[in-house]
Amino acid sequence: MTVYLDHAATTPLFPEAIAAYAQAMTVVGNPSSIHSAGQEAKRLLEEARERIASTLGCDPIEVVLTGGGTEAVNLAVKGLYWARQSDRPRPRVLVPLGEHHATIDTVEWLERTEGAVVEWLPVDEHGRISLEALDAALAEDPASVALVSLLWANNEVGTIQPVADAAALAARYGVPLHTDAVAAYGHVPLDFGAVRSSSGSVGNAGLVALSVSAHKIGGPVGIGALVLSRSASVTPLIHGGGQQRQVRSGTQDVAAAVAFAVAAELSEAHREPEAERLTALREHLVAGVAERVPSARLNGDPTPGGRIAANAHFSFPGCEGDSLLFLLDVAGVAVSTGSACQAGIPEPSHVLTGMGRSEEDSRGALRVTLGHTTTEADVEAFLAALPAAFEQASRAGFADRTTSFAS
Numbered sequence: 001m002t003v004y005l006d007h008a009a010t011t012p013l014f015p016e017a018i019a020a021y022a023q024a025m026t027v028v029g030n031p032s033s034i035h036s037a038g039q040e041a042k043r044l045l046e047e048a049r050e051r052i053a054s055t056l057g058c059d060p061i062e063v064v065l066t067g068g069g070t071e072a073v074n075l076a077v078k079g080l081y082w083a084r085q086s087d088r089p090r091p092r093v094l095v096p097l098g099e100h101h102a103t104i105d106t107v108e109w110l111e112r113t114e115g116a117v118v119e120w121l122p123v124d125e126h127g128r129i130s131l132e133a134l135d136a137a138l139a140e141d142p143a144s145v146a147l148v149s150l151l152w153a154n155n156e157v158g159t160i161q162p163v164a165d166a167a168a169l170a171a172r173y174g175v176p177l178h179t180d181a182v183a184a185y186g187h188v189p190l191d192f193g194a195v196r197s198s199s200g201s202v203g204n205a206g207l208v209a210l211s212v213s214a215h216k217i218g219g220p221v222g223i224g225a226l227v228l229s230r231s232a233s234v235t236p237l238i239h240g241g242g243q244q245r246q247v248r249s250g251t252q253d254v255a256a257a258v259a260f261a262v263a264a265e266l267s268e269a270h271r272e273p274e275a276e277r278l279t280a281l282r283e284h285l286v287a288g289v290a291e292r293v294p295s296a297r298l299n300g301d302p303t304p305g306g307r308i309a310a311n312a313h314f315s316f317p318g319c320e321g322d323s324l325l326f327l328l329d330v331a332g333v334a335v336s337t338g339s340a341c342q343a344g345i346p347e348p349s350h351v352l353t354g355m356g357r358s359e360e361d362s363r364g365a366l367r368v369t370l371g372h373t374t375t376e377a378d379v380e381a382f383l384a385a386l387p388a389a390f391e392q393a394s395r396a397g398f399a400d401r402t403t404s405f406a407s
């Protein structure tokens with residue numbers, strides 16, 4: 001049986017979420033229908049929305065259910081960008097280096113097709129945003145900035161961003177801020193309302209939008225949410241029946257929402273003890289890697305409160321992260337490089353290069369992420385398989401980045 005240590009990619013569904021999903025799928029009724037079957041579906045949906053909202057510190061009406069994290073990020077970034085052009089051109093989009101591709105590809109699309117000007121903000125050696133650089137970029141000409149978008153926690157290296165401080169800066173300059181909290185959800189407290197008030201966010205300025213996804217917290221794939229402040233203005237991506245405040249049209253998936261709500265409640269209820277349990281397992285794993293491969297370098301914020309407890313990210317010098325991944329997979333251990341492989345060609349991690357690391361360090365990246373099903377035996381299995389995989393991957397060295405198709 002595979003030892004699964006890639007919980008940041010997706011984590012197993014909670015059995016309770018599966019049971020609730022199956023049960024809710026037997027309910028017939030479109031929640032927009034007037035008849036009692038429709039109203040029963042609507043009751044289930046709105047109850048689920050309330051339960052999801054309670055794990056995010058927002059009002060139920062602020063939860064816009066989407067088809068996942070990628071859609072939520074697209075809705076926030078494109079929607080805020082378009083809405084901000086209504087009274088004057090505001091081409092600038094401020095984004096730190098090392099974001100998830102849901103954001104990178106969206107802002108690059110806005111640049112190519114909508115006249116946006118993307119400004120990439122520097123991060124430090126742990127991947128943390130420079131608040132000074134954000135302040136300076138906002139101060140330059142605040143009215144020309146459409147939005148700021150940043151990760152709450154980095155999905156590759158686990159570093160937690162100072163979201164409340166960034167929101168306070170955005171609020172001071174009257175600019176809306178979106179945070180991609182997909183990798184943070186279930187690991188750190190996400191209190192939308194508390195961050196809004198502590199950062200002085202009001203109206204469409206400061207923290208106005210936050211993205212999450214169910215399959216990262218033990219819920220199903222294919223549903224997520226954008227928490228969207230009542231006072232935020234976004235132009236919808238999808239037009240149709242006007243569901244969900246006209247922001248996201250389309251018949252809502254009641255069963256998926258119910259399963260999402262169950263997973264959200266469970267992961268929130270277990271969050272603190274799980275963080276403690278996973279910190280201990282991670283420390284054991286990190287110490288074990290240091291013992292077996294002393295040249296391995298630990299990435300991301302090394303301090304306990306500065307990172308997600310479930311994430312351990314390494315650079316293995318002199319070998320390709322993808323080779324390690326394949327060799328570990330053959331040994332029955334599923335991990336990740338964290339970064340996408342472009343058309344089968346291993347690429348250096350853009351997160352590590354953004355943190356100022358060498359191409360060699362960035363190519364030898366390996367991400368090990370723990371979750372609710374992880375046991376000490378899983379960590380031991382990884383540690384047992386690592387030395388042979390490292391030795392073999394080191395012998396293979398770096399792959400030639402040209403393909404046989406290259407001219």
Ligand SMILES: Cc1ncc(COP(=O)(O)O)c(C=O)c1O
Nearest residue numbers: 068069070100102155182183213
């Ligand atoms: C930080 C981050 N944002 C967005 C996404 C996309 O979420 P989804 O898979 O629900 O589309 C992911 C998933 O890997 C992620 O880690």
